[in-house]
Amino acid sequence: xxxxxxxxxxxxxxxxxxxxxxxxxxxxxxxxxxxxxxxxxxxxxxxxxxxxxxxxxxxxxxxxxxxxxxxxxxxxxxxxxxxxxxxxxxxxxxxxxxxxxxxxxxxxxxxxxxxxxxxxxxxxxxxxxxxxxxxxxxxxxxxxxxxxxxxxxxxxxxxxxxxxxxxxxxxxxxxxxxxxxxxxxxxxxxxxxxxxxxxxxxxxxxxxxxxxxxxxxxxxxxxxxxxxxxxxxxxxxxxxxxxxxxxxxxxxxxxxxxxxxxxxxxxxxxxxxxxxxxxxxxxxxxxxxxxxxxxxxxxxxxxxxxxxxxxxxxxxxxxxxxxxxxxxxxxxxxxxxxxxxxxxxxxxxxxxxxxxxxxxxxxxxxxxxxxxxxxxxxxxxxxxxxxxxxxxxxxxxxxxxxxxxxxxxxxxxxxxxxxxxxxxxxxxxxxxxxxxx
Amino acid sequence: xxxxxxxxxxxxxxxxxxxxxxxxxxxxxxxxxxxxxxxxxxxxxxxxxxxxxxxxxxxxxxxxxxxxxxxxxxxxxxxxxxxxxxxxxxxxxxxxxxx
Numbered sequence: 001x002x003x004x005x006x007x008x009x010x011x012x013x014x015x016x017x018x019x020x021x022x023x024x025x026x027x028x029x030x031x032x033x034x035x036x037x038x039x040x041x042x043x044x045x046x047x048x049x050x051x052x053x054x055x056x057x058x059x060x061x062x063x064x065x066x067x068x069x070x071x072x073x074x075x076x077x078x079x080x081x082x083x084x085x086x087x088x089x090x091x092x093x094x095x096x097x098x099x100x101x102x103x104x105x106x107x108x109x110x111x112x113x114x115x116x117x118x119x120x121x122x123x124x125x126x127x128x129x130x131x132x133x134x135x136x137x138x139x140x141x142x143x144x145x146x147x148x149x150x151x152x153x154x155x156x157x158x159x160x161x162x163x164x165x166x167x168x169x170x171x172x173x174x175x176x177x178x179x180x181x182x183x184x185x186x187x188x189x190x191x192x193x194x195x196x197x198x199x200x201x202x203x204x205x206x207x208x209x210x211x212x213x214x215x216x217x218x219x220x221x222x223x224x225x226x227x228x229x230x231x232x233x234x235x236x237x238x239x240x241x242x243x244x245x246x247x248x249x250x251x252x253x254x255x256x257x258x259x260x261x262x263x264x265x266x267x268x269x270x271x272x273x274x275x276x277x278x279x280x281x282x283x284x285x286x287x288x289x290x291x292x293x294x295x296x297x298x299x300x301x302x303x304x305x306x307x308x309x310x311x312x313x314x315x316x317x318x319x320x321x322x323x324x325x326x327x328x329x330x331x332x333x334x335x336x337x338x339x340x341x342x343x344x345x346x347x348x349x350x351x352x353x354x355x356x357x358x359x360x361x362x363x364x365x366x367x368x369x370x371x372x373x374x375x376x377x378x379x380x381x382x383x384x385x386x387x388x389x390x391x392x393x394x395x396x397x398x399x400x401x402x403x404x405x406x407x408x409x410x411x412x413x414x415x416x417x418x419x420x421x422x423x424x425x426x427x428x429x430x431x432x433x434x435x436x437x
Numbered sequence: 438x439x440x441x442x443x444x445x446x447x448x449x450x451x452x453x454x455x456x457x458x459x460x461x462x463x464x465x466x467x468x469x470x471x472x473x474x475x476x477x478x479x480x481x482x483x484x485x486x487x488x489x490x491x492x493x494x495x496x497x498x499x500x501x502x503x504x505x506x507x508x509x510x511x512x513x514x515x516x517x518x519x520x521x522x523x524x525x526x527x528x529x530x531x532x533x534x535x536x
Binding site for chain 2: 007008009010024073076078101102103104105106125126127128130
């Protein structure tokens with residue numbers, strides 16, 4: 001018996017375990033509601049045109065998304081992240097939002113805020129998401145913002161959306177994409193961000209941009225400027241643009257270290273915990289411990305990981321029993337019968353988490369170059385090399401990504417972990433190097 | 438607000454009670470229940486047993502009568518105190534409404 005007056009306990013998610021009988025199979029589900037976006041950002045590895053009818057036709061239906069949410073809740077998930085593309089482009093967004101909240105799920109919304117209407121802001125105020133809305137920012141003026149988004153009028157719509165969130169008291173944070181425009185407005189951006197009620201620390205930035213992970217040549221991801229070589233296919237043209245706007249490793253490190261004292265303090269703690277050679281196991285990250293469902297019903301081990309051999313399709317064969325993927329097996333991407341319509345089975349989410357992803361996490365690198373360099377490189381904690389980024393850059397899971405390698409080495413030299421000309425994978429006394437800082 | 442044994446209560450439409458592997462988590466649906474954006478609420482074992490009985494039909498006296506045999510090791514009157522105490526707290530938190 002309780003015997004006291006505190007029958008109800010407040011729990012702060014992330015700080016206290018909620019379930020007494022152990023961790024549930026799924027803590028959070030990420031759902032990419034659409035790959036379409038009303039912006040066409042220079043650096044974006046995802047976006048398709050908002051009027052891409054073929055992409056829209058293939059997207060999960062309202063009922064299918066609701067089935068995923070229901071299954072996620074049954075697996076113990078406490079929250080869902082709605083992302084995209086731009087999730088607010090979906091006509092059924094409010095319906096899906098309310099469905100998730102009525103399941104008791106907290107909702108994390110990633111948006112550019114252009115699609116925030118008075119009605120949506122009212123809804124978010126009345127039925128709060130219980131998570132901070134995250135708004136991406138591309139510039140602090142119409143010129144810089146729209147240089148990045150390549151959509152006239154987008155800046156005014158972004159500001160209007162943000163003002164609606166402020167006016168209705170919807171807590172949100174902002175994060176920046178470090179493109180040339182915003183890079184020149186960082187002080188202004190951070191001063192504005194500091195005025196927002198929910199911003200209790202400086203905004204985060206994306207800067208070492210990912211290439212398009214689909215490795216496809218179709219769809220509407222073709223909106224590269226005319227300056228890009230016309231002979232390249234759509235995805236290659238998009239990737240050429242992304243490469244062009246990526247920060248150089250030196251510029252990236254200069255930005256990261258602009259508050260050197262804070263940076264070094266944080267990196268000292270970080271390096272002590274995470275610097276070590278990863279060995280030949282590819283998925284040493286958290287991939288596959290959670291689940292991400294893309295716009296078309298593919299369960300991915302993490303948001304950027306699109307490699308077909310790593311995903312499980314919820315659109316399997318008719319009457320399929322959860323034996324979908326990964327690896328293009330029946331029910332996997334590209335699997336199923338061409339003649340018969342696919343059936344959507346959200347229960348395959350459990351299969352992904354209990355069978356497919358645990359097998360995936362046992363995958364080992366075989367690429368000799370990866371084994372020679374990445375597997376024995378102690379900069380693992382600094383380097384963003386991972387199977388998803390390897391796939392996006394080269395089409396394999398275990399190819400060193402030169403750009404990320406250069407960024408990690410630049411950081412390591414700045415921190416004093418490496419001398420000029422040294423390669424981290426050749427350092428045998430790496431523990432002594434880490435102790436230096 | 439006084440809570441009487443003849444009263445009948447049910448979960449408020451302003452919250453969602455989720456059961457997972459025998460445990461209850463209460464998530465606010467509308468603003469003003471949790472003070473912070475990342476708060477959820479849990480019930481102890483007694484609280485869960487009581488919550489399960491608050492169906493909008495059974496009086497609190499009926500809840501006490503139904504649960505007392507299940508907690509037979511408890512001292513006399515303890516279940517009544519727990520039912521009244523929990524309901525008072527949940528009503529104050531807008532998680533229960535009278536029928």
